[in-house]
Amino acid sequence: MRVTPDRAARPTPSGRAERAAEKVAELVESVPPGSRLGTKEELRTLCGVSVGTFNEALRLLQSRGLVTVKPGPGGGLFSAEQSPMVRLGNSVLALDTQANDVADAVRIRDALDPLLIEDALWHASPADIAGLRRHIAAMEEAKDAADPVAFVHANWRLHAAIAATSPNALLSSLYTHLLDLIERHTLTVLPASDQPLGEYIAHRHELHRDLVDALDRRDRDEALRLIHEHNTTLQAADARAAHG
The missing domain is CATH 1.10.10.10 (Winged helix-like DNA-binding domain superfamily/Winged helix DNA-binding domain)
Incomplete structure (x- = not known):
């Protein structure tokens, strides 16, 4: 026709x-x-x-x-009223309320990440790794769709799944609570530097994909190196030092 x-x-x-x-x-x-x-x-x-x-x-x-x-x-x-902002690496989270609480939650979450990676290296099963890869695929779909909000939500689901592999119920519960607090108050994601947000998201997708690969190989040195690079609190401190 x-x-x-x-x-x-x-x-x-x-x-x-x-x-x-x-x-x-x-x-x-x-x-x-x-x-x-x-x-x-x-x-x-x-x-x-x-x-x-x-x-x-x-x-x-x-x-x-x-x-x-x-x-x-x-x-x-x-x-919308003026949104409070919280720095997240080279991006900014625009929030509805409680900027200080979210900033604290991001800082504590970053500090807990290495502990959970150590647990995942020991305890993540093949089924767990397959589940992590599904979250990586969701992040890739959001990246390709240029949807930063969907990307960070998929990212948080990935980290929640990593936390779920830990046998330490207190650590896993605390981490999940922090993610819930951050997610609940995030409205959107904005660029925070001269680097285009799309480039930053592509880099973060690659970093998380490599992290899951390292967990799959039980490569402790590489997994810990990547989670250190992943640490958004350290990135913000490095950025302040570079411009100080």
């Missing part, structure tokens, strides 16, 4: 969601932070899209830290 020009140019659902998100983003830029934009139905009608398409647009807007949703009378969509 021959495709007519009109049909060939018809936007895809993801394209319609992106355009709806852009329209709401323009509205956000025109009002002060914290301003009420309208109800979901009012904004969906303004964008002229279906409920499903607007829900996808809303997901994009929330992942970019542009809007917040408040329930109840007087609720609806609001332009």
Whole structure:
């Protein structure tokens, strides 16, 4: 069947969601932070899209830290307030609240990583390694889709899976709680240096892939070297020293 020009140019659902998100983003830029934009139905009608398409647009807007949703009378969509920030390597986490708590959680998580890598070297089974590789594949998909939020969430799931291999229930539970706290308050991921965020994410994907390979080989020296390189707290300290 021959495709007519009109049909060939018809936007895809993801394209319609992106355009709806852009329209709401323009509205956000025109009002002060914290301003009420309208109800979901009012904004969906303004964008002229279906409920499903607007829900996808809303997901994009929330992942970019542009809007917040408040329930109840007087609720609806609001332009996001100024987001607190926490440094994570060469990227920045834009948070909803509790910046100090998240910064502390990142620092403690980084300190615990070598302990969990030591446990994984001894206790990760072939099935555990296969599960880690599935998380690496999810990180690769997010990298290829240029979706930094999905990437960091997949990254955190990988680390939670590494923690789950530890026989130390207290250590594993503490680490998982820290990841939950960080994930719960993260809105989006932004570049923090001259290095493009895409390049940084590609490097982090390669580092984690190599780390899982080292765990599979039971290569302790390489695994510990990589987790040291992985340490975002040390990266931030190195960056401050370089510019001091």
